[in-house]
Amino acid sequence: MATKPYLSALLMLALSASLSACTAAAENPELRLSDQRGTLLIGNKGEDTLSFVDLRTGKELAKKDTGHQPHEIAISPDSRLAAVVSYGGESIDIFDIAAREKVETIDLTPNKRPHGVIWLNDGRIMATTEGSDSVTIVSPPTGEAQTRTVSSISTGQKGSHMLAISPDKERGYVSNMQSGTVSVLNLKTGQKIIDLPAGKEPEGLALTPDGKRLLVADRQNNMLFVFDTKTLAEIAAVETGNFPIRVAVSPDGQTAVTSDLGDGALGLFDLETLAFTRTISVSGDKRSGQVTILFSTNGDKIYAAETGTNRIAEIDLESGQVERRLPAGTNGDGLGIALPM
Known part of the structure; x- marks a missing residue:
């Protein structure tokens, strides 16, 4: 059947618009839309707010x-809720992501200054409580009253800041900045196993997806330490960029990335060879205050919080290009991605 003249004209207009959009996107990376779905949550520590940003x-x-x-x-396992710590206080706020409303505030007292937080698939929420030299454990809500219990495990170390949990949920790892250690905790018994020396001021902390290796970034000595979690032995110490304040591991377990605040850059490391591979310049400027980094769910992008400019950089990992910058509030730092239900 022949195409009617007016339909043909409409098709030509649509094709022309599509080609123009593609050309504009190619010329201006800011116009390229992420292939990620879902909502990016940003903790704005300078103004006491939580931003919800549409990744599409x-x-x-x-x-x-x-x-x-x-x-x-921390995002709940079903992606419906978000736990946001109050680092300047003694509580964790729970937000309904779809409604974009706070639905609960969990009082952690006597534990203080919660920071690193993880929401386990058994419903527990765990957070470092730096002001109490401990890790605080919050149970899932139970009973008609939906009450929670709060307990803690002492690290006995100073500056207990970031947290990683083994895949089997039997061990916790805590970076202690002022003590220069990483505490290894037995989560079944609630006891500390050992404190591992980890440079001068370890902060960034991450586990490989299989839980076999622990990565620790010493921000003062510009080093990335790698530990075998079975033997708890240090198996590598690799030089990083300037002031590696965070470390993250790709979902496929092949790549580690440090957030080098002093360089405004990312450092990439091959986790098979434990060798540095390349640098990605994000802002190239320490004044951007680049801190938290977070992989997209499929690992092709990484989000870097530029707290000094109140933006979140979205970086394509393969090309190393900053594709766009997303809006954040004052000193936007903590990040989480909630997938659509």
């Missing part, structure tokens, strides 16, 4: 009040 459009959907100095964020 790059637009802010909402901004809601939090406790004092919101920092790290």
